[in-house]
Amino acid sequence: MLVTLILYDPPKAHVYFSPTLDQQKTCSDCEETLIDGDLFIRCDVTHPQDIGEIQIINGYFVHFFAPDDLPQMxxxxxxxxxxxxxxxxxxxxxxxxxxxxxxxxxxxxxxxxxxxxxxxxxxxxxxxxxxxxxxxxxxxxxxxxxxxxxxxxxxxxxxxxxxxxxxxx
Structure with missing residues (x-):
């Protein structure tokens, strides 16, 4: 495995990238030990459940706020x-x-x-x-x-x- 999540302590995480020597040599056109490819790290934050409703459609979003105990009018x-x-x-x-x-x-x-x-x-x-x-x-x-x-x-x-x-x- 190239990436290892070693420490997760909200709000931080330590991610280690540690390819083997063979994995580093996979770039056939490279003269030295360089890796051919991209490294993507995707993360998100924990969302509290009481912050309203969020709707996301086609890259646009709207955030609705309303108290839970508010009666429907x-x-x-x-x-x-x-x-x-x-x-x-x-x-x-x-x-x-x-x-x-x-x-x-x-x-x-x-x-x-x-x-x-x-x-x-x-x-x-x-x-x-x-x-x-x-x-x-x-x-x-x-x-x-x-x-x-x-x-x-x-x-x-x-x-x-x-x-x-x-x-x-």
Missing amino acids: PKNVVFVIDRSGSMEGEKMKQTREALMTILSELHEDDYFGLVTFDDIIELWRPFLSKATPENVTEAKGFVKTIKARDTVITEYMKSLFCSKLLILY
């Missing part, structure tokens, strides 16, 4: 989603993924709504809906259809910059 939540052209690509994908996760976390005594906007405002429903499994499933279907769009303002700005400027005095 019904919520009224309106999600407002920008679908303008600036949300094209990865931003919109991350927004949809986050919404899908958050919708799954709603409790049945919560009420929610979805609003999308660019140069037009669109409501999923014109009222808040109870977070029943059926409504959440339907809302997730709506979320899947949200796409970034060019707005009239964007098109107007493009045409403005492409046209000749006429100045009148």
